[in-house]
Amino acid sequence: xxxxxxxxxxxxxxxxxxxxxxxxxxxxxxxxxxxxxxxxxxxxxxxxxxxxxxxxxxxxxxxxxxxxxxxxxxxxxxxxxxxxxxxxxxxxxxxxxxxxxxxxxxxxxxxxxxxxxxxxxxxxxxxxxxxxxxxxxxxxxxxxxxxxxxxxxxxxxxxxxxxxxxxxxxxxxxxxxxxxxxxxxxxxxxxxxxxxxxxxxxxxxxxxxxxxxxxxxxxxxxxxxxxxxxxxxxxxxxxxxxxxxxxxxxxxxxxxxxxx
Amino acid sequence: xxxxxxxxxxxxxxxxxxxxxxxxxxxxxxxxxxxxxxxxxxxxxxxxxxxxxxxxxxxxxxxxxxxxxxxxxxxxxxxxxxxxxxxxxxxxxxxxxxxxxxxxxxxxxxxxxxxxxxxxxxxxxxxxxxxxxxxxxxxxxxxxxxxxxxxxxxxxxxxxxxxxxxxxxxxxxxxxxxxxxxxxxxxxxxxxxxxxxxxxxxxxxxxxxxxxxxxxxxxxxxxxxxxxxxxxxxxxxxxxxxxxxxxxxxxxxxxxxxxxxxxxxxxxxxxxxxxxxxxxxxxxxxxxxxxxxxxxxxxxxxxxxxxxxxxxxxxxxxxxxxxxxxxxxxxxxxxxxxxxxxxxxxxxxxxxxxxxxxxxxxxxxxxxxxxxxxxxxxxxxxxxxxxx
Numbered sequence: 001x002x003x004x005x006x007x008x009x010x011x012x013x014x015x016x017x018x019x020x021x022x023x024x025x026x027x028x029x030x031x032x033x034x035x036x037x038x039x040x041x042x043x044x045x046x047x048x049x050x051x052x053x054x055x056x057x058x059x060x061x062x063x064x065x066x067x068x069x070x071x072x073x074x075x076x077x078x079x080x081x082x083x084x085x086x087x088x089x090x091x092x093x094x095x096x097x098x099x100x101x102x103x104x105x106x107x108x109x110x111x112x113x114x115x116x117x118x119x120x121x122x123x124x125x126x127x128x129x130x131x132x133x134x135x136x137x138x139x140x141x142x143x144x145x146x147x148x149x150x151x152x153x154x155x156x157x158x159x160x161x162x163x164x165x166x167x168x169x170x171x172x173x174x175x176x177x178x179x180x181x182x183x184x185x186x187x188x189x190x191x192x193x194x195x196x197x198x199x200x201x202x203x204x205x206x207x208x209x210x211x212x213x214x215x216x217x218x219x220x221x222x223x224x225x226x227x228x229x230x231x232x233x234x235x236x237x238x239x240x241x242x243x244x245x246x247x248x249x250x251x252x253x254x255x256x257x258x259x260x
Numbered sequence: 261x262x263x264x265x266x267x268x269x270x271x272x273x274x275x276x277x278x279x280x281x282x283x284x285x286x287x288x289x290x291x292x293x294x295x296x297x298x299x300x301x302x303x304x305x306x307x308x309x310x311x312x313x314x315x316x317x318x319x320x321x322x323x324x325x326x327x328x329x330x331x332x333x334x335x336x337x338x339x340x341x342x343x344x345x346x347x348x349x350x351x352x353x354x355x356x357x358x359x360x361x362x363x364x365x366x367x368x369x370x371x372x373x374x375x376x377x378x379x380x381x382x383x384x385x386x387x388x389x390x391x392x393x394x395x396x397x398x399x400x401x402x403x404x405x406x407x408x409x410x411x412x413x414x415x416x417x418x419x420x421x422x423x424x425x426x427x428x429x430x431x432x433x434x435x436x437x438x439x440x441x442x443x444x445x446x447x448x449x450x451x452x453x454x455x456x457x458x459x460x461x462x463x464x465x466x467x468x469x470x471x472x473x474x475x476x477x478x479x480x481x482x483x484x485x486x487x488x489x490x491x492x493x494x495x496x497x498x499x500x501x502x503x504x505x506x507x508x509x510x511x512x513x514x515x516x517x518x519x520x521x522x523x524x525x526x527x528x529x530x531x532x533x534x535x536x537x538x539x540x541x542x543x544x545x546x547x548x549x550x551x552x553x554x555x556x557x558x559x560x561x562x563x564x565x566x567x568x569x570x571x572x573x574x575x576x577x578x579x580x581x582x583x584x585x586x587x588x589x590x591x592x593x594x595x596x597x598x599x600x601x602x603x604x605x606x607x608x609x610x611x612x613x614x615x616x617x618x619x620x621x622x623x624x625x626x627x628x629x630x631x632x633x634x635x636x637x638x639x640x641x642x643x644x645x646x647x648x
Contacts, residue, residue, distance in 0.1 A: 102294075139293035149510040151294060205404050 008067075009034040009178055009210050010055065015064035017050055024050045025061070025234045032178070032227070037204050037211045039221040042231035043254060048214045049091060051231070052180050055212070056088045057081035069177065082111055087176035089167045091183045091214075097156030101147055101166050104155055105138040108173030112137070141173045144207075145199055161192040165199070172203065179203065181213035185220060193217060197224050218255070222246065230254070270455035271437055272308070272345040272429035274497035279305035282500055285473065288334045291507040291515055299334060301500070307419055309427070311342035314418040318394045320373055322347035322430060325439060327371035327392075329353045329362075329381040332479045332505055335398050335415055337493070339375045344437055344455070347430035351439040352489075355381055356509070361443050363388045368448055369441075375415070378402065382409050431455060438489050442620070449620040451486050462494025465614065469523070469588040475501035476585075477523040480512040480530065487592035491614050492525045513537065516582030523588040528596055531611060534581050535600045541580065557606040574607050583609055590614050 010032040017025040025047045032038045040048045053059040055066065057078035066073055068084060087108070095104050113120070113134065115127040123131075142151055145165055150158060155166055164184060171179060184200065185193045201224050203209050215221050221228060221242070228245040230238030238244075238251040245251055267273050278287065283302030290297050299307070320326065326343035328350055330336040340350035351369075353362060355377055366388035374392040376382050379402030385395070386409070395412040397403065403412070431437070433456040440451040465471070477492055496503045501523065506515035513534065516524075524530075543549040556569030578584050589604070589611045596604075596611055604611050 136293060139295075143293060146508075148294070148507045149514070202401060206401055 007034045008032070009069060010212070011067040012051075012055070013065050013067075015051070015054060015061045015066070017047075017054060017059060017061045023234055025054070027064075028231070028234075028236045029064075030229045030236060030239050032210060032212055034177075034210055035204070035208060036226040037200065037213070037224055038227040038229065039225040040212060040214045040229050040231065041216070041218070041221055042237075045233075046231040047234040048231055049182055050234075052088065052182055052212070052214060055081075055178075056086055056180055082174065085175075085177035086180065087171040087174040087178075088180035089164075089171050089182060089184060091186065093160075093163050093167055095155045095163060095167055095170070097154070099155060100152050101150050101155060101158075101169070102135075102138060102142065102152065104166055105141055105147075105169045105173045106134060108141075108170035109134045109137055111174055137175075138173055141169045144172070144202070145169050161188050161196075164188065164196065168196075168199065172207075172209075176209060178210045178212060181211065181215075183214050183216065185215060185217055193220060200224060269433035269459060270344065270429060270431035270435070271458065271494070271497055272341055272431050274459070275301070275305055275308065275341055276429055278497065278500050282473070285500065286502050287496075287500075288337070288503050288505070290334045290505040291511070294507075296504070304334075304338065307338050308341045308345055310419040310421075311338055311415075312345040314413075314421060315342055315373065315394070316346055318373075320346055320348060320394065322435075324348040324373060325351050325371065326373045326375060327351045327353065327366075327369065328375045329355055329384070330375065330377040330398060331355055331509060333377075333398065334505055336375070336377075337479075337503075339396075339415075340438070343373075344431050345429045347432065347435060349436040349439050349452075351441070353441070359384060359387075365441055365443055365448060366390050376412075382412065385409075433459075438486065440486050447622045449622055451620050453486055453489060458490055458494040459498065461490040462498050465491050465590075466495050466499045469590075471495055471499040471501055471523060471588065473500045475499065475522045475588070476504060476519060477501055477525065478504045478506065478512070478516050478519055478521040478582075480506055480509070480516070480526070485527075485593070487527075487614070488525060491590060491592050492523075495523070513582065517580060518582075520579075520582060520585040522585050523590070524583065524586050525588075525590045525592050525614075528591055528594045528600075531591060531596050531600050531604065535603050538577060538581060538603070557603075559602075559606065570608075578607055578609070581607075583607070588612075 008031045013029045015025055015028045016023065028051065040051065042048055050059060054061050057076050057080065060075050068086065071084070096107065113130055115125065115130055119125050119127040142148055145168060147165060147169060150162060155163060158166065168181070168184060181200070185196050188196060197220050200211060200213070204211050225242055228238065228240065228242050229236060230245060230248070230251045232254040237254060238248045268277055278301040284300055286298050287301040287304045288299040315326070320343065324343070325348060326339060328336050328339055340352065343350045351371070353365070363384050366385060367390065370390055372393045374385065374390070374394070375396045375398070376385060378397055378399035382397060382403070385392070395409065396415050396418060397412050398415050400414055403409065434454050436452045437455045437458055438453045442449050477496060479492055492503070495501065504519055504521065506512040542553055553573050556565065556573035558565065561569055575584070583589065586609065589609050591611050591613050593615065595613050601611060
């Protein structure tokens, strides 16, 4: 993909964030093109998750601007960001563990419902009609991520790798244009990582969803990403294709630990 | 749908007859997106004819073989019947077979007409350096950057295209309907089954087991073996029973439980897997609940034990295993191990063995020419396993 010619879906300009005077992110700018897989990498504490929280509206940056789909926002709540087409998963799994896989995935469809909560509670009007279409949409996601054998299983009873996949399914159920994945392969074995990588690539290629992910496994990052952004100590130190980033001396220095 | 023909001695003729006489009845069900999706006999025959027309337009004719690398799905069955409709044969390869062996086999066969499940199967074809004249895929997922397979056709698009279709099946009784392969250490063995042979064995099963339109069967492993073709596919077309396909291989036991098929044509592995699942769910030895189970499952129970055991143990266990309604539990191929046979008998399920009356041959000419139907006379029959 020629990124200079591609449509930019997400643009971050001069973003800075601090917590009680401690700078977490300093003057970061980068672009994510529509249809690409962009990886955000860096050592622990580099500010990757904070940046994801800014994009998803959990944190509000003190400086800088964010443009998503050619619309600029300065302050926006997480709910509004989700309405605009951004969905995410979390570093620590945040699922409803006492609910089934299907019900968890259905919660990802909430923004797609048009009926009010009263209609849903009483199953009136649009609510009843929507149930079938919402169920079908959730089932499509379950099939896409090969979760059918666990459709009715309680999420809390599933192994960790499957819970990560359910969380991905819930995010995907919102039909996002931009999918933010915070360490989707953390704690997985090699087979699970390979499977998850395949799913992420399929989501990108088959559904056309733009993906911005944080991942520590450099092998995975280099194999599935179109674009890599490297952070260190809250600053951007690299931005380019996987090949370019791999050969960047500053990135090598930060990653091989010569400066830490 | 065409006119009624007197001939009923091939599989597609049977399908044709079912569609004419019972067109609105359910022929196939397939669980998709959590719901059992239905195809009637008429819809099935239309789909078979549409695919047959598409194959015919691409050069498939009498004596040709369509190699199908797919897990059990209605579309794989439609494809097999479409090939047979045109007087050809279907060669079924199981995608769960070891990739290395299957790649070697495909390399030897060099099939001209291939239907592949999806990306993984296409990669196997590529690895085997197979360049078929016609390549059809069922699932386009992952194919967006499959350069070598740019010429492959999407099944869904093929059956939607309106082409002239033969309204009467071209198959004949003595023609080969299915071809199966297995690889030994030094040779590739081949099994050919004609329509006549399939229907003869299928008819025997239908009569002996009293199968009819009310029956339900589950095709968990599809027809990747001769035994399954004889004792599941043929009876389905003869008796007009309903054939059900699980959502996928991982859900087959759950789907069987939900469905409660009346005909189970499984392999020894099927029954042993279910036996293992049941043992896993039983309370641990020494537990009072386990003593109750052992008491209820004892051989030759008295009246009280039979009654109490039925309601407290046998019936719930049969439900869990998906055998609540089964009246024709069959094992196709190798016999069950004694402990598995005894377990099912203790549940009141008398598993009957129907052997795979297999004739495996070692082709004395290259497999490629054999599969293309140009010369089937020089095969050397090496052994025969007796039917039960």
